[in-house]
Amino acid sequence: MPLVFAGVCSHAPGITGRAERADPELREDFYAAMRRLGGEIRAARPDALVIVAAEHFANFFMNNMPAYCMGMAERYEGPIEDPEWLGIAPRTYPGAPALSRRLIERIMVRIDLAYAEEWQFDHGIMVPLHFLLPEADLPVIPVNINCQGPPLTPLSRAYEFGRALREACDAVQERIAVVGTGGISHWPATPDSGKINEAWDRDFLDRWLANDPVRLTAYTDAETWREAGQGGFEIRTFIAVAGAAEGNLGELYFYAPIPIFAVGCTVARLRIQIPP
Amino acid sequence: MSLYTVQKLLYNLNRDARVRQRHADDFGDLLKEYDLSEEERRALVDGDIGLLYVMGVNGQILMHYAALLGYPWDDYIKSMREGLAKHGPVRHGLYLTTDGRGAV
Numbered sequence: 001m002p003l004v005f006a007g008v009c010s011h012a013p014g015i016t017g018r019a020e021r022a023d024p025e026l027r028e029d030f031y032a033a034m035r036r037l038g039g040e041i042r043a044a045r046p047d048a049l050v051i052v053a054a055e056h057f058a059n060f061f062m063n064n065m066p067a068y069c070m071g072m073a074e075r076y077e078g079p080i081e082d083p084e085w086l087g088i089a090p091r092t093y094p095g096a097p098a099l100s101r102r103l104i105e106r107i108m109v110r111i112d113l114a115y116a117e118e119w120q121f122d123h124g125i126m127v128p129l130h131f132l133l134p135e136a137d138l139p140v141i142p143v144n145i146n147c148q149g150p151p152l153t154p155l156s157r158a159y160e161f162g163r164a165l166r167e168a169c170d171a172v173q174e175r176i177a178v179v180g181t182g183g184i185s186h187w188p189a190t191p192d193s194g195k196i197n198e199a200w201d202r203d204f205l206d207r208w209l210a211n212d213p214v215r216l217t218a219y220t221d222a223e224t225w226r227e228a229g230q231g232g233f234e235i236r237t238f239i240a241v242a243g244a245a246e247g248n249l250g251e252l253y254f255y256a257p258i259p260i261f262a263v264g265c266t267v268a269r270l271r272i273q274i275p276p
Numbered sequence: 277m278s279l280y281t282v283q284k285l286l287y288n289l290n291r292d293a294r295v296r297q298r299h300a301d302d303f304g305d306l307l308k309e310y311d312l313s314e315e316e317r318r319a320l321v322d323g324d325i326g327l328l329y330v331m332g333v334n335g336q337i338l339m340h341y342a343a344l345l346g347y348p349w350d351d352y353i354k355s356m357r358e359g360l361a362k363h364g365p366v367r368h369g370l371y372l373t374t375d376g377r378g379a380v
Contacts, residue, residue, distance in 0.1 A: 013339075018349060056336035061287050062280065080291050085343040120291060122340075148336055150370070187378070189335025190371050191356045194379025230335065230370045259379035 003169040004044040005177035006245035007037050007269035008208075008238050009132075011053065012188065013123040014261040016087035016130055021260045033254035033267035034131035037179070040269065041132060046177035048096045048139040049132070050103075050165065051125055052241060054147035054182045054234040058122035066114035067153040068161055070107070071142040072100040078121025088126050096139035099174055103141070106168035111161050128181045145240060147182065147233040155217040158236040162243020169244070180241035182234030185227070186263040192229070194259035200227050201255065201264040204235060209250035211242050211270060231263065245270035278311060279332050279368055285310050285320070286333065290340040325352060326359020332368030353380040 019027060041049065058080045060066060073095045079086050100115070107113050119142055121129075129140065145161070146152060153161075169176040184204050185197040207215040216239050224232040254267040285307075288295045298306045307317060319327040323345050328338055342352040357376065366372045 014349075056340070057283075057287050057334065058291055061284065063284070081340055082343045082346075148334065187374065189339040190378070191353055191360070191373045191376045192378045193353060195374065195377070225370065229374075262379065 001170070001173055001175050003166055003178060003244060003272060004046050004175045005041050005269070006241050006248070006272050007041070007267075008180040008241050009034060009037060009128050009267045010261075010263050010265045011124045011127045011181040012186070012261050012263040013081065013086055013127065015127050015265065017085055018260050019087060022258050026256055026258060030254055030256065030258065030265045030267070031131065034128075036253060037267050037269065038132035038134070041177045041179070044177055045175055046138065047174035048099055048141055048176055050141045050143060050176055050178045051128065052143040052145065052178060052180040052237045053124040054237050055124050055144045056122050056148060058120050059116065059118070060144065060146070062149050065146050065149055066144070067146050067157070068111060069114040069116055069144045070100060070104050071095060071119045072097050072104065072115045073117050073119050076119050076121055076140060076142065079126040080120045080122050086123055086126065088130050091136055093121070093129065093133070093136050093140045096141055099139070099172065100141050102172050103165070103168045106171050107161075107164045110164040110167070111157075124181055128179060132179065145236045147236050150221070152221060152233060153236065155219060155236065155239055158239040159213050159217055159243035162240040163246060165240065166244040166246065178241055178244050180237035182237035183228065183231050184235060184238070184264055184266060185229055186231035187229035188231045188262050190230075193262045195229070196257040196259065196264045197228055198257050198264060201266075205252060205255060205266070205268070208238055208242055209252060209268065211246065211249055213242070213246070216242055242270065245272045248272045278313070278316070281310050281312060282316050282320070282328070282331065283333055283337050286337045286341045290337065290344060296344070324359070325355035327363055329356040329371070330359045330363040330366055332366055332371070334369060335371035350380050353378065
């Protein structure tokens, strides 16, 4: 069954953990866009949600760091962070191990993909799911792209991973939605936290909304680090979703820098044709 | 000196409730399992977020650890700034400061 939904959103922990410190009007507009994305995922009637994330040393460390990994667990728990700090209570999301395995086997034809039967969610997945799946009632399949510990996968490979994910989704019977979560520019977990390069973000979003693989993959990591911070490496998740919906244009639902959330808050989707 | 080892310990603390319990019960005993310099050991025993930041602990690992220690957000940011003032620039890694002027 062809992929039924492709979108992206931000995941910074301040979105829920420091909610009361943001401008209320801006915050509520952002939250509404997140919930809109969740409603549209539901409307696409998926059997599972593949969430392409950039985790933050919740499961993978520099002793054994996969460039790409997909979950194959029966269930996933989170957050690993202090729930009060994150503003999200502990919860369990159902997995879909048999479907994961079929997707992994298919993706492996084109991408060397690791798998994991244990996986704890950190804010990179918990924050999006808090809005997108508040009832935790749809199977989730996590994907991690290493965006934290260099050496990092090239951007062209992230797009190629998306293509392979799309091919795998097309090859199974289930209806699958995919959401990428990450950046865009930010300097998280430093004294600069709250710094956002809005011009860089908007230029990146132009490339993403046009789904232009050449322009999306033209950045060097040195350039991204300089202009978009450590958090900028997470554009790999957006690029993978663009690859999964190659040939389809995007629609921006929300973008605004919210410094206390430490990121330019973003919600967008690519308009793939939903099968009947 | 082993920044890798410091980060491995913090990674284990952040994600494993059993390691957190050992941290609470007898941190000194837990630290015996890690090959650390005296400066690293002292930074960990003191929960010195500023010094750990300057050493180059990956920001994502350090942010989760600061939350585990109960640092309010503003105090966590302030601790990193104090670390820079006391110990100098970040010694390793990607999580350098630029202008040092964030949202807090």
